[in-house]
Amino acid sequence: MVANASPVVCATCEREMNHHAEKLVHPTDSVDDGYLDPILGGIVEEVHACPACGTGASRRSTR
């Protein structure tokens, strides 16, 4: 799998966000299937926060 190398950038401040969490989430439909991690038993969602304005963002981990 390809690593999520690119940082997430805040849509408001254009600052690089801080990657602070990876949370296992449960798939609910077939579009999620490609992200399923068979070892962890779910989808890993990366969670980021902006150090300037606090806004949160997330994306599916491909690591």
Added chain:
Amino acid sequence: MPWQAREGATRMVEPRPLFIPVILGTVRQGRRSAPVARLMVSELSRRPGIETDLIDVARLPLRVDDAGEATKDPTFAAQMNRADALVVVSPEYNHGYSGLLKHVLDSCLREYIHKAVGVVGVSAGPFGGARGIQDLLPVLRELGLVTIFWDVHFATVENVFDESGVLREPAYLPRIDKFLKELVWMARTLRHGREHIVLE
């Protein structure tokens, strides 16, 4: 004296106020959890550096013919995204929490992660919603929230407020104070972590 505040211990000055909304977790007609939620909003509002809001689950336009993030309301999701911590007012229904509170909480997920939550239990009976709180804690944990070790229990709630919703029992105020102090500390700490501490 390791347990005393040391000289040089810092009081953090937040660049932005903390946002700590209160979720009123029932839609029941005549709900006694409403004055409890209003009291929590009022106690939060008196603290400097904190903004709050009352989020009434009865007013959220959430569909009940679906579940989970498919039901997400953009306004509620934006409030959860902005929140640093939550106060959940949870009445005890048949030794559990209210089904609609769970439905509303389930509509978001990533918005909650690494944020603090404290639960205020409400009941007609003598246990102050404690049984409902105990069942809610693992749900909050799975949502990515960080639970605090203080709760507030409004037991026999019909005696605690007068007809106009004014608190009759001042003994609740020091309990709420301890609960909110811990919640605010956790909210500050987790905000710092979210914004500055990288997951290794």
